Amino acid sequence: xxxxxxxxxxxxxxxxxxxxxxxxxxxxxxxxxxxxxxxxxxxxxxxxxxxxxxxxxxxxxxxxxxxxxxxxxxxxxxxxxxxxxxxxxxxxxxxxxxxxxxxxxxxxxxxxxxxxxxxxxxxxxxxxxxxxxxxxxxxxxxxxxxxxxxxxx
Numbered sequence: 001x002x003x004x005x006x007x008x009x010x011x012x013x014x015x016x017x018x019x020x021x022x023x024x025x026x027x028x029x030x031x032x033x034x035x036x037x038x039x040x041x042x043x044x045x046x047x048x049x050x051x052x053x054x055x056x057x058x059x060x061x062x063x064x065x066x067x068x069x070x071x072x073x074x075x076x077x078x079x080x081x082x083x084x085x086x087x088x089x090x091x092x093x094x095x096x097x098x099x100x101x102x103x104x105x106x107x108x109x110x111x112x113x114x115x116x117x118x119x120x121x122x123x124x125x126x127x128x129x130x131x132x133x134x135x136x137x138x139x140x141x142x143x144x145x146x147x148x149x150x151x152x153x
Contacts, residue, residue, distance in 0.1 A: 106148045
């Protein structure tokens with residue numbers, strides 16, 4: 001490597017190190033498969049929504065999804081609801097029997113301030129499949145992303 005190439009590399013690496021982490025997509029999740037809202041459910045039957053084979057296979061694995069952040073209950077929290085389309089109200093449900101097919105609960109790795117409604121974001125985290133009730137909020141979910149991070153697209 002020439003001195004010029006080494007200097008360019010050091011300058012670039014110094015620039016990357018100076019950029020706040022919130023601005024950059026998480027590099028650790030770069031290899032995670034991307035799934036869309038259409039990939040979540042296989043069918044709707046008399047017993048409700050059934051998970052797709054794709055989602056069942058990815059349970060417990062890292063994934064990336066894109067969508068919109070539903071308006072949160074408070075300005076800073078460690079979770080939010082990812083929706084397929086922008087929403088003006090948060091789509092909280094009382095049970096999983098009326099769970100919409102176009103939302104996923106996102107549990108962040110730490111509390112954060114949220115983006116403005118209508119901002120498209122990408123989220124990476126560990127997919128968790130199955131009904132679960134959050135003991136802190138009482139919110140019932142069927143799909144979750146755990147230890148997640150998000151960034152504006």
